[in-house]
Amino acid sequence: MKRERSKPSKLKPAPIQNVFYEVEFVPGLEPFVLEELHEKLVNLEEIYPYVKSGNFQFNFYGDPRQLLKLRSVGSAFVVKLFEVPRPLALLGHQNFSQLLTLIESVLSLHPEGSFKTFRISAAGSDSPVFRRIYKELELSTGLIPSQDGDLFLRVRKPIVRGDGFEVSIRLTPRPLSVRPWRVCDFPGAINSTVAYVMARLSEPSAGDVIVNLGCGSGTILIERLEMLPAKAVVGVDIDPEALACARRNVYAAGLTGKVDLLRGDMRSTGLNSGFADVIYADLPFGHILGSHADNIHLYPDTLKESARIAREGARGIFITSEIRLMRKVIDLCKHLWRQEGEVRLEMDKLRLMIFVLSRL
Ligand SMILES: C[S@@+](CC[C@H](N)C(=O)[O-])C[C@H]1O[C@@H](n2cnc3c(N)ncnc32)[C@H](O)[C@@H]1O
Structure with a gap:
């Protein structure tokens, strides 16, 4: 977990539970996304009933690298439900340790150095609580806060099930829809x-x-x-x-x-x-x-x-x-x-x- 700039973290990784995955896509593409999920994800388990347009959450116990091959989705996230009453509790020893383990699980999908910065999207992300979360994450990971962060975390109320707060972490430094071959952008280019x-x-x-x-x-x-x-x-x-x-x-x-x-x-x-x-x-x-x-x-x-x-x-x-x-x-x-x-x-x-x- 530690990166170059990081101070040593005293937190030990803990096993993580309540982890599932989420994909975001252009609303209307549902049948094609479902088809691709079934086609490309070995060990795909339950897909939660669709609640939000352009979004599926699902259980999946295979190698998360399989998600990096999806072409019909804009972004893929790993999600953990923290059963906490408010985001401040994410800084508690056990929760923060689990958050770091989750982050490490994403960083380890890519070559060293693929992520240099991070950002958090949340209601009140500029509040004192989130400023503390930013600081702790910077210290523990060595990643630098940036508006355009490579490591993208989202903290929000659960959209499908459970109480508490969901932390979603995008599995890639850029959305999957930003293809590596796109070296020339063009006004009006199709998604x-x-x-x-x-x-x-x-x-x-x-x-x-x-x-x-x-x-x-x-x-x-x-x-x-x-x-x-x-x-x-x-x-x-x-x-x-x-x-x-x-x-x-x-x-x-x-x-x-x-x-x-x-x-x-x-x-x-x-x-x-x-x-x-x-x-x-x-x-x-x-x-x-x-x-x-x-x-x-x-x-x-x-x-x-x-x-x-x-x-x-x-x-x-x-x-x-x-x-x-x-x-x-x-x-x-x-x-x-x-x-x-x-x-x-x-x-x-x-x-x-x-x-x-x-x-x-
Ligand atoms: C919506 S854009 C296509 C974008 C493209 N799919 C991409 O991803 O970049 C429509 C394209 O039609 C071209 N176009 C407009 N009128 C045209 C015409 N009469 N004949 C040929 N191409 C034309 C434009 O130059 C533009 O590149």
């Missing part, structure tokens, strides 16, 4: 966990020929290729800066040579007809990119162009917050595309919809 779900919705196969219209910084293509190889992958965007950004991310992901990034207009790509098995489009919407007035023309033109380059039976996975417009356009194009499903999401108070289509 990587949502891109992962779009890739899943396309029922990927290693023989897929893929086109991503409006590929921006390449998020969807990279998430798709990290899931499974593909036969051919083309990203199209009108903005050279977006393409330059995508190139850097594709390189960082080790996928250079596996993706063709082309400058072009999604309404008229110049690509061959009938060759694509999957078309992804993160359509321009909202305040950052494009305008509703532009989209009224852009969306139908893009759906028609997508239909032209798609083979019969191809999947079309489109995401937008222009839900009403997209419904109208799908209806207009019902001779080209059949809607197979939809996934409603909520992100930063914005409603989004993933439309799952198949080419007739």
